[in-house]
Amino acid sequence: MGFRVVAECPVTGARAGELTTAHGVVKTPVFMPVGTQATVKAMAPFELKALGAQIILGNTYHLFLRPGEELVERAGGLHRFMGWDRPILTDSGGFQVFSLAELRTLSDEGVVFRSHLDGSRHVMTPERAVRIQERLGSDIAMCFDECVKYPTTYEYSMGAVKRTLAWARRCLAAKTRDDQLLFGIVQGSVFEDQRIACAEALMEMDFPGYSIGGLSVGESHQEMYRILDCLKGVLPKGKPRYLMGVGHPSNLLEGIARGVDMFDCVLPTRNGRNGTVFTSRGRLNVKNLSLAEDFTPLDPDCTCYACRNFSRAYIRHLYKAGEILAMRLCTWHNLHFLISLVEGARRAILEGTFPEYRERFLRTFEG
Known part of the structure; x- marks a missing residue:
């Protein structure tokens, strides 16, 4: 498993690449349909293949709550459970927990939250997020991170970056599956120095891929592009770059022009x-x-x-x-x-x- 760049635009730095996973090769840049609850809403797997979808997403938070990772594992893993034999990426659930601000309590250990379905109490830690994703059996898993709201203060964002980095180290230590790629997530809101520092710290941990989180949460398109511009020369050229939660057509092309390889959005x-x-x-x-x-x-x-x-x-x-x-x-x-x-x-x-x-x-x- 790995990634290679096969062509690069000399004017913009846009890249064409190949990402090899346990369930096949993904040709990048790529847009990934979101199948939050093990289904892309209104679409059957054979229809997604007809559209040319190479890889789809599942969400750790939602699948943990319903039907539960134990059931998915007993069914033979997420691929068999949902009838999709191509690559799958799972989000760690960090963004979903972030969006439930009124229902969660955050600490350095993890997050205590109440289910939006029935109000039941749960605890999510970096170790548990990795374990759930390993039991789901996705090809690409995400580190558990803290995504902050926009706008936010410099000080609050810095705290979230430190927590995200600490959690990334714990995710790496908890990882056991060799057939699953674990991506680190760059946070730092719209503060360039925080983004660069976060990226450099994650690179020292040597992840096989790097996600850019915490964008498309209310900031302007120009602010998004400014952050992508500052990360373009920092993130390693030989590893995939994934801009999370971005799917507006203009944003896709502007992201590709700034060296992004992977996108998803609902x-x-x-x-x-x-x-x-x-x-x-x-x-x-x-x-x-x-x-x-x-x-x-x-x-x-x-x-x-x-x-x-x-x-x-x-x-x-x-x-x-x-x-x-x-x-x-x-x-x-x-x-x-x-x-x-x-x-x-x-x-x-x-x-x-x-x-x-x-x-x-x-x-x-x-x-």
Whole structure:
């Protein structure tokens, strides 16, 4: 298992790579659909394969609460349990615990929290987060970290960085599976010196990959890009870089231009369920009355199943009628859109045309 860069854009530093896992090779850059509870909402595994999904996510927090890692392990691991034979990445649950501020108590030892499902009390430590992910059997696991809200103070963020680093050391010490890659997570909010210090400390621990957490939590796009710019020259070139929780099309290309290899986000599936789709000319709300007699595809430039077979008017009708197919078609389209966008970026990097590819897409999408 390992990672290699096969091409790099001399203008931007965008990379095309190959990440080898126990369940296959992932060609990067890559967008990873989110399957929080061992399913990508509204999509079957064979449909995800048809879309070109190489790797999907599961979430430690949610799977720990329901159905429990013991049951998943007895079922043969997460791959067999959910019928997915390609790579899986699991988030440690740190972000979910962060989002439950009213239901948790944080200390250097770990987090005591109450389930959002039934109010039951639980304790999550770095060691337990690793153990759960090992029992789930994912190909890539995340260290348990502290993700801070935005905005935050310099002092609070520094405390979270120190705790994240201490927890990263404990995660490494707890790791037992040789067939699972464990990534460290760079924290530090929007403070460049903290981000650099955190990255350098994690690099001394020699993780096989590095995640960038704590972004897309309310800061501006420009602040996000500034942090990515400062980390671009710090993180090792020979290891994968994963920007967590980012899925807006513009952010994907700007992240790739700053050397990021991996992305995930619930945005395409959540937006799809709510009737909003990405198109080459920007966002489109399928529920708009103006589409009632629009017999063109969601996106005339798209080749996905929904765009090849159905019109905006038909899909709007499905939403108005409360039909489940509406959500499935829009989710299908959004996932296809982002996966294809990142695949196109990879081809452009290999062909030496990434700056033109990026400029052309952003001009039409944001114009």
